[in-house]
Amino acid sequence: MIWSALVIALRDIRRHGLRSSLTILGIVIGVFSVITMVTLGAGATQAVKTSVGTLGANVLQVRPGQSAGPGSGSGRDVAPPFKLTDLTAIRQQIGGVTAVAGQSTDQGKAVRNAQNWSTTIDGTTNDYLTAKNWKVVEGRSFTADEERSGRRVCLIGATIVKVLFQAEHPVGAAFRIKGLSCEVVGVLASLGQGTFGNDQDDVVLMPIKAVQRQIAGNQDVGAITIALDPAFDSAAVQVSVAALLRERRGLTQGAPDNFSVLDARQISDTISSTVGSLTALVGAVAGVSLLVGGIGIMNIMLVSVTERTREIGIRLAIGALGGEVLLQFLVEAVALSCLGGLVGMALAFIVCMIAAPVLGLPFLFDARINLVSFSFSAFIGVVFGYFPARRAAALNPIEALRYD
Numbered sequence: 001m002i003w004s005a006l007v008i009a010l011r012d013i014r015r016h017g018l019r020s021s022l023t024i025l026g027i028v029i030g031v032f033s034v035i036t037m038v039t040l041g042a043g044a045t046q047a048v049k050t051s052v053g054t055l056g057a058n059v060l061q062v063r064p065g066q067s068a069g070p071g072s073g074s075g076r077d078v079a080p081p082f083k084l085t086d087l088t089a090i091r092q093q094i095g096g097v098t099a100v101a102g103q104s105t106d107q108g109k110a111v112r113n114a115q116n117w118s119t120t121i122d123g124t125t126n127d128y129l130t131a132k133n134w135k136v137v138e139g140r141s142f143t144a145d146e147e148r149s150g151r152r153v154c155l156i157g158a159t160i161v162k163v164l165f166q167a168e169h170p171v172g173a174a175f176r177i178k179g180l181s182c183e184v185v186g187v188l189a190s191l192g193q194g195t196f197g198n199d200q201d202d203v204v205l206m207p208i209k210a211v212q213r214q215i216a217g218n219q220d221v222g223a224i225t226i227a228l229d230p231a232f233d234s235a236a237v238q239v240s241v242a243a244l245l246r247e248r249r250g251l252t253q254g255a256p257d258n259f260s261v262l263d264a265r266q267i268s269d270t271i272s273s274t275v276g277s278l279t280a281l282v283g284a285v286a287g288v289s290l291l292v293g294g295i296g297i298m299n300i301m302l303v304s305v306t307e308r309t310r311e312i313g314i315r316l317a318i319g320a321l322g323g324e325v326l327l328q329f330l331v332e333a334v335a336l337s338c339l340g341g342l343v344g345m346a347l348a349f350i351v352c353m354i355a356a357p358v359l360g361l362p363f364l365f366d367a368r369i370n371l372v373s374f375s376f377s378a379f380i381g382v383v384f385g386y387f388p389a390r391r392a393a394a395l396n397p398i399e400a401l402r403y404d
Helices: 002-015 017-023 025-053 084-093 126-132 144-149 158-165 208-216 234-248 264-307 309-317 322-358 367-393 397-402
Strands: 059-064 097-112 115-124 136-139 153-156 174-177 180-188 203-207 223-228 259-263
Touching: 017 025, 017 264, 017 322, 025 264, 025 322, 025 367, 059 234, 084 097, 084 223, 084 234, 097 126, 097 158, 097 208, 115 126, 115 158, 115 208, 126 223, 144 203, 144 208, 153 158, 158 180, 158 203, 180 203, 203 208, 223 234, 234 259, 259 264, 264 309, 264 322, 264 367, 309 322, 309 397, 322 367
Parallel strands: 115 203, 153 180
Antiparallel strands: 059 223, 059 259, 097 115, 097 174, 097 223, 136 180, 153 203, 174 180
16 A cells, blocks of 8 residues: 555656655755765864874874963963973973974975975974874984984975975985075975864974074974873873973962963864864754755645645545545655655765865765665654645545535
8 A cells, every 4th residue: 555655646746846846945955954064074073083193193282372262361472482401301201201392483485496485394303203103205314413413404295395396306405495405304204284274294394403593593492292102191191291391481389371281182082072063063953954844845735635635535435544545645745755855865975075075075974864864854754744644634525525
């Protein structure tokens, strides 16, 4: 009986093709919106985790100034920078630390032959590569003598290789950075886009003393990267680092920190949680259109009952049961909803496949959200189709036959 009702329902939907298409539009938009938002949101979350993962596993980031947020009264621009002696103190006095690297960052123009490019200059040490698990794919890293003396040698990212050297082999060659000649000793592995959309490969790494003395003109350290032994508790090490830096920066008891210590995993979890919450909110808002679509289906089914009153009367008069009539109209409503769900799923799949690469996100097909969206669209058909179907089943056969 259900099969014959489905055949009749599909025949009626095909007979009124334009009306049926407009009827399911709300369901299509609702399913499409929910699946698209959730799929792209999942891709964004994965991209954030991957990007933050480039900071390295079990890594602490220490920066001058309080972290952004309510109650943070001081910024990095007024907080004193760190010193190289702070790095030595952390390395010697904090247990569980496997690598400590300072950063002295500047911006400058890199020039080679007719090519020039504005880039980031990062003064640091080999410990920075260790902490970030950043490999040197060509050449070598800095030698101890180069770090100690501050020689003008550099490691360059994939973007610098592409722009300045193009098809040439960069290792052993030289280019000018902020007017100073720098010899390329190694090429870094590509990291791609960062957490906030920045190009992590657009960088020139030099020994920190070279940047401090010859480019920045000071002894400041703008950030500290600390790699931890996985066997140690990250929270405990954070507390120890904070206590040591408070002592070295002369902060009295009760005075707020003028620096921030962040765990890379905390950054990842915070951003992922925020993206997930926004995705859920947008998905919920998009889901409202499913209810609008359900109202549209109920409206058109009521119109259909009115149009087919005589047909219903004839079926009831020749022996059809009220339950059979109810089932017929309920199947039609569910068929319309399911058709809208299928169309919405197909559109969402196509759009996500196209949009994800454009937005720089991975395409993560989630069968679960597709199944839930389709099931909910079918449920909408049952809920909003029941009242018109019940109304059709309750018609009096004599009055229905007399209806004109």
